[in-house]
Amino acid sequence: MTTQWISVTEARKTDSIGRTVQVRGWVRTRRDSKGGFSFIEVNDGSSFGNLQVIADGQLTNYEADVLTLTVGSSVVVEGEIKGSTGQGQVTEMAAKSLRVMGLASATDYPLQKKQHTFEKLREWAHLRPRTNTFGAVTRVRDRLSYATHQFFQGEGFVIVHTPLITASDCEGAGQMFRVTTLPLDKIPMVEGKPDVSKDFFGKSSYLTVSGQLEGEAYACALGKIYTFGPTFRAENSNTSRHLSEFWMIEPEAAFFELIDNMQLAERYLKFMISETLKHCAEDMDFFEKRIQPGLLAALQLVLDKPFVHMSYTEAVEILQKSGEKFDYPVAWGVDLQSEHERYLTEKHVQGPVILYNYPKDIKSFYMRLNDDGKTVAAMDVLVPGVGEIIGGSQREERLDILISRMEAVGLKPEDYWWYLDLRRFGSVPHAGFGLGLERMVQYTTGMANIRDVIPFPRTPGNCDF
RNA sequence: UCCCCUGUAGCUCAGUCGGCAGAGCAGCGGACUGUUAAUCCGCGUGUCGGAGGUUCGAGCCCUCCCGGGGGAGCCA
Numbered sequence: 070m071t072t073q074w075i076s077v078t079e080a081r082k083t084d085s086i087g088r089t090v091q092v093r094g095w096v097r098t099r100r101d102s103k104g105g106f107s108f109i110e111v112n113d114g115s116s117f118g119n120l121q122v123i124a125d126g127q128l129t130n131y132e133a134d135v136l137t138l139t140v141g142s143s144v145v146v147e148g149e150i151k152g153s154t155g156q157g158q159v160t161e162m163a164a165k166s167l168r169v170m171g172l173a174s175a176t177d178y179p180l181q182k183k184q185h186t187f188e189k190l191r192e193w194a195h196l197r198p199r200t201n202t203f204g205a206v207t208r209v210r211d212r213l214s215y216a217t218h219q220f221f222q223g224e225g226f227v228i229v230h231t232p233l234i235t236a237s238d239c240e241g242a243g244q245m246f247r248v249t250t251l252p253l254d255k256i257p258m259v260e261g262k263p264d265v266s267k268d269f270f271g272k273s274s275y276l277t278v279s280g281q282l283e284g285e286a287y288a289c290a291l292g293k294i295y296t297f298g299p300t301f302r303a304e305n306s307n308t309s310r311h312l313s314e315f316w317m318i319e320p321e322a323a324f325f326e327l328i329d330n331m332q333l334a335e336r337y338l339k340f341m342i343s344e345t346l347k348h349c350a351e352d353m354d355f356f357e358k359r360i361q362p363g364l365l366a367a368l369q370l371v372l373d374k375p376f377v378h379m380s381y382t383e384a385v386e387i388l389q390k391s392g393e394k395f396d397y398p399v400a401w402g403v404d405l406q407s408e409h410e411r412y413l414t415e416k417h418v419q420g421p422v423i424l425y426n427y428p429k430d431i432k433s434f435y436m437r438l439n440d441d442g443k444t445v446a447a448m449d450v451l452v453p454g455v456g457e458i459i460g461g462s463q464r465e466e467r468l469d470i471l472i473s474r475m476e477a478v479g480l481k482p483e484d485y486w487w488y489l490d491l492r493r494f495g496s497v498p499h500a501g502f503g504l505g506l507e508r509m510v511q512y513t514t515g516m517a518n519i520r521d522v523i524p525f526p527r528t529p530g531n532c533d534f
Numbered sequence: 535u536c537c538c539c540u541g542u543a544g545c546u547c548a549g550u551c552g553g554c555a556g557a558g559c560a561g562c563g564g565a566c567u568g569u570u571a572a573u574c575c576g577c578g579u580g581u582c583g584g585a586g587g588u589u590c591g592a593g594c595c596c597u598c599c600c601g602g603g604g605g606a607g608c609c610a
Contacts, residue, residue, distance in 0.1 A: 104567045121570080140560095157570050181545060181560050182571065188602060189545070244608090279610090304608055305535055317610060396606090407606075460610065505610025518603095519610095530601095 072147045076115035081160055085150040092120055092162065093170075095199060096142045098182050099135075107135050109167075111144060114198075117205055117351040121153065121161040122146050134169050140182055141173030141199065187521050194525050194534045202360070205352035206522055209345055210510045216344040217297060217318055217506075220337050226293040226320060231280030233299065236272050237484070244303040245275035246313075276301035279503065280319055282435075282488055285464060288321035288499055289491050295320040305529050309518040310456060312507060314527040321501030327437075327446040327463040330500035331423050334450055334459050335376045337504070338421065342368050345513055353514075361515025367453070368513070370420055377418045380426045381405075381444065384413055391417070404431045407456060414451040421452045434474045436462040437498075448502065455512045461502020468492040 072091040079085055080092050094113030101107045105126035110119035124135045124146075138144070148164040155161075179193050180200065190197040197203045221228070234248055250269040251257065257264040265273045280296040287294045300317045320333065346353060346368060357365045379387070388399040388409050393416075397406045405413075405424075414422050425448040426439060436445035450459035465471040471492055472482050482489060510522035520526035525534045 098571080100569050100572055102567075102569055102572095103565095104569095106568085108569050108572090110570085123568085153568095155568060155570070176544075176561060179544075183545070183559060184571085185545070191602090300610075302609075306608060307535085307604095308606080308608090309604080311609070315610065319610095455610095457610065503610055508610055 077111060077113045077118070077120045078116040080120045080150055080162060081116065081118055081158070083152070083159055086152050086160055087150065089147070089149045089165070090162075091145060091147045092122075093145045094120075094143070096138055096140055096144060096173075098140060099138050101136065106131075107138075109135070109138060109144070109146075109164075111146065112199075112204070114204060117201065117208075117355055118158070121155075121158050122148070122164050122167070123161055124164045124167055128164065128167060130167065135167060137172075138169065139173050139175040139178065141178045141180060143170040144168065145170060187518060191520060191526070198524070201355060202516075203521075205349075205355050206510065206514055206516060207524070208352050209349050209356075209514055210506070210522065212345045212349050213341050213506065213509055213513060214297075216341045217295075217337075219344070220340045221293075221295045221320060224293065224333075224336075226295045226322075227287075227291045229280075229284060229287045229291070229294045229296055230298070231277070231283040231287075231296045233277050233301075234270075234274050235277045236270060236274050237282070244305075245278055246301050246303045248274045248276060278302055279317070281321065281501065281503065282485075284319055284321040284501060285488070285499065286491060288323045288501065289495070289497060292324075293320070293322040307529060309520075310508065310511075312519055312523060312526055312528060315519075315523065316506040317503050318506060319501060319503045321499065323497045323499045325463070325500040326498055327425060327448060327500060330461055330463060330502060331376075331378065331425065331448055334423070334448070334461065334502055334504075335421075338450070338459075338509075339372055341509065342513065343372055346372075356514045356516075364515045367420075374420060376450070377420070377422045379413070379418075379422055379424055381424055381428065382426065384409075384424055387417060388412065402428050402430065410451050410456050411453075414456075415453045419453070421450055421458075424449050424451065429474075432462070434478050434480060435464050435471070437465045438470055438474065446500075450502075452512050454515070455508050458508045458512060459502050459504045461500065463498065463500040466492055466496045466498050468496065 072089060074091045074093060077092055077094055080090060092111060092113065094111040097110040097112045097119050099107055099109050107124045109122040109124055111122055112119045124131065128135060145168045146162060146164050147166045148162040150160050150162055153159060153161040180196055190200065198207055251263065251267065257267045278300060280298065284294055284296050296319045298316065299314055301314055303313065304311070353365060382401065384405065385399055385401050391412060393412055395408050397408065399409060426444040427447045428443060429438060429445045432445050432447045436447045438445055446463035448461050449457050452458050465474060468489060471489065475482050475485065507519050507522050510516070511519055514522065516522050520528065
């Protein structure tokens with residue numbers, strides 16, 4: 070009879086005491102005891118903590134394998150789970166056998182039994198998931214993703230897979246990556262320009278910067294929908310908050326007005342945080358202790374308090390009366406700078422704040438014009454440390470106003486014929502927003518750089534791995 | 535794209551006024567009756583990011599290039 074293979078997580082539970090089981094994973098550290106036996110910490114990624122394996126000197130391969138076992142090596146161990154007499158773990162395994170699957174050369178394996186800088190670990194992006202920090206980040210990211218589906222499914226939203234390739238070159242959210250099969254060394258030309266009619270789709274095509282417009286089409290049929298997928302921005306952004314390829318969640322709901330949108334965003338953020346605190350307690354304790362002290366209390370506060378709602382106009386007044394010295398002056402009609410947003414969320418509110426009703430000239434054409442004729446029904450959710458985590462709006466559902474807004478910003482309505490059709494046939498008020506998953510992971514874990522919350526970050530000049 | 539900082543051993547860093555390249559950790563060898571980043575003793579480590587220049591002499595000063603980081607803008 071073969072021994073049952075269980076996870077390290079399970080082996081660490083007191084329920085497992087007395088069971089003889091098998092565990093498979095990677096060696097995090099080995100400590101040789103004076104008594105002629107060794108402690109081996111095995112991690113299999115199922116949890117933050119390791120299983121301490123006691124490898125007795127009586128093992129037939131003790132000298133040959135155990136004493137030469139190196140950090141990073143993969144092992145299969147069998148033995149009985151016992152209560153641990155030492156500090157620091159509840160259970161441990163008394164190994165009856167230990168099999169080495171693959172050694173990691175002690176001199177060549179980059180990861181050492183010490184802290185590495187995150188910058189150095191980015192050079193080893195294929196190995197960094199084996200570290201405490203990246204294991205924890207990955208599990209939290211997983212939980213946030215799962216919680217996203219739980220939340221929207223629970224609220225009756227339907228997932229919609231919007232296209233990643235689009236022919237619309239003006240979705241309005243920045244530079245796009247061109248998608249082409251034209252040969253770069255001999256591009257067919259017509260009248261001095263590339264002949265895009267010879268390209269794969271017979272026209273120019275790009276990677277999407279947002280699934281919103283297509284999402285609106287489905288919301289105006291299914292009612293409540295959400296998308297969850299990768300998004301691409303070819304901006305030359307070099308910051309700790311921007312990626313060229315990132316994951317975005319975009320709910321869109323028919324018959325939702327701005328206030329419904331804001332309440333949805335608040336319920337969603339709170340649900341994700343509470344699920345993560347509940348299911349990733351060990352990982353979150355690590356972030357609290359080693360990455361950002363005070364993190365858990367701050368997140369708990371988010372759950373306990375209703376979000377502060379503040380109109381753009383109110384925000385400008387608060388900033389002007391703050392007495393704070395800003396590098397950029399605050400004036401109504403000008404977009405808020407990072408320093409302004411930081412002041413509002415980190416000092417004035419000390420938690421998430423929803424700003425809404427922005428001047429129409431600094432926002433996108435599709436946002437619904439308010440009755441004052443000066444502002445649009447936009448909303449941004451700002452959080453301490455990260456800044457804008459959600460951007461959304463109620464959409465303009467009135468055909469004539471939408472067309473005049475498009476013309477005002479120089480867009481050709483005929484290019485958006487299908488988007489305008491949604492207003493021609495059975496138009497309804499509707500609203501939605503986009504949440505950057507990586508920014509949510511940053512906010513939840515306290516990780517300072519967005520490149521450290523996605524497995525293989527793509528940024529300008531960096532497409533390794 | 536702009537501003538600032540930075541690049542020295544496998545890793546983290548020090549290197550004074552321009553004068554023989556040096557610590558900790560990791561690694562390797564040894565010691566040690568249950569360890570928790572184990573501890574103690576011993577040993578070795580180099581294209582000083584690259585190319586020019588100044589100088590009797592450059593890790594250090596100058597120019598250009600490359601990489602990394604932080605901030606700003608754009609936004610999720």
